[in-house]
Amino acid sequence: AQSVTQLDSHVSVSEGTPVLLRCNYSSSYSPSLFWYVQHPNKGLQLLLKYTSAATLVKGINGFEAEFKKSETSFHLTKPSAHMSDAAEYFCVVSEGVYNNNDMRFGAGTRLTVKP
Amino acid sequence: DVKVTQSSRYLVKRTGEKVFLECVQDMDHENMFWYRQDPGLGLRLIYFSYDVKMKEKGDIPEGYSVSREKKERFSLILESASTNQTSMYLCASTYTGVGTEAFFGQGTRLTVV
Numbered sequence: 151a152q153s154v155t156q157l158d159s160h161v162s163v164s165e166g167t168p169v170l171l172r173c174n175y176s177s178s179y180s181p182s183l184f185w186y187v188q189h190p191n192k193g194l195q196l197l198l199k200y201t202s203a204a205t206l207v208k209g210i211n212g213f214e215a216e217f218k219k220s221e222t223s224f225h226l227t228k229p230s231a232h233m234s235d236a237a238e239y240f241c242v243v244s245e246g247v248y249n250n251n252d253m254r255f256g257a258g259t260r261l262t263v264k265p
Numbered sequence: 266d267v268k269v270t271q272s273s274r275y276l277v278k279r280t281g282e283k284v285f286l287e288c289v290q291d292m293d294h295e296n297m298f299w300y301r302q303d304p305g306l307g308l309r310l311i312y313f314s315y316d317v318k319m320k321e322k323g324d325i326p327e328g329y330s331v332s333r334e335k336k337e338r339f340s341l342i343l344e345s346a347s348t349n350q351t352s353m354y355l356c357a358s359t360y361t362g363v364g365t366e367a368f369f370g371q372g373t374r375l376t377v378v
Contacts, residue, residue: 156307157369182363182364182365182366184364184366187365193369193371193372194355194367194369196366196367199364199366200364201363201364202363205351222288240307240308242367244364245360246361246363246364248319250296250313250315250319251295251296251313251359251361252310252313252321252323253296253298253310253313253357253359253367254310254324255300255305255307255308255309255310257305257306257307257310258305258307
């Protein structure tokens, strides 16, 4: 089955500095990849998704991610962190119809933003 | 508004009880999922279903079973609840297609005492 590995369980940045959250995936097919965010005591919200179109994907709130097949990576970035970005972020992989629409999450990266 | 509804927000059960968690979606989605969310472990897939009466095991199916008799409803069953099943349980649904977004229920926080 497909899987994702989020390389950092916790990332801490200062407000106004860049954010990098790392995700590597494993898949036997051409997967779809997603980033979701979960603010404390809130539900999951889709940030962005990759579906084999453009490799650089733009999402909400200034986030973007780049699909790199050669590196099996889908890292999430933002040029300048805001306090409101503090949350948990999940990378997700799906092989779609190749695998009965199975959908797997990474273990999550907790982002802390310091003033 | 699209909606995935889980039957309970909070649940407290005793060890050994049979527990039913219900999830209903109103979007005519083919695919439904049950995850448990624990700190530091992310969302781990328990079971999913891609059609009525069809089910696939996820990463942690032991101690759980599922039922999908109707397209809109996906039930998670804890055959004999144990304290290590204390967790947040999340239901999700998607339609079949490339890159389809998952819609989540509000979660059920289950405590087994």
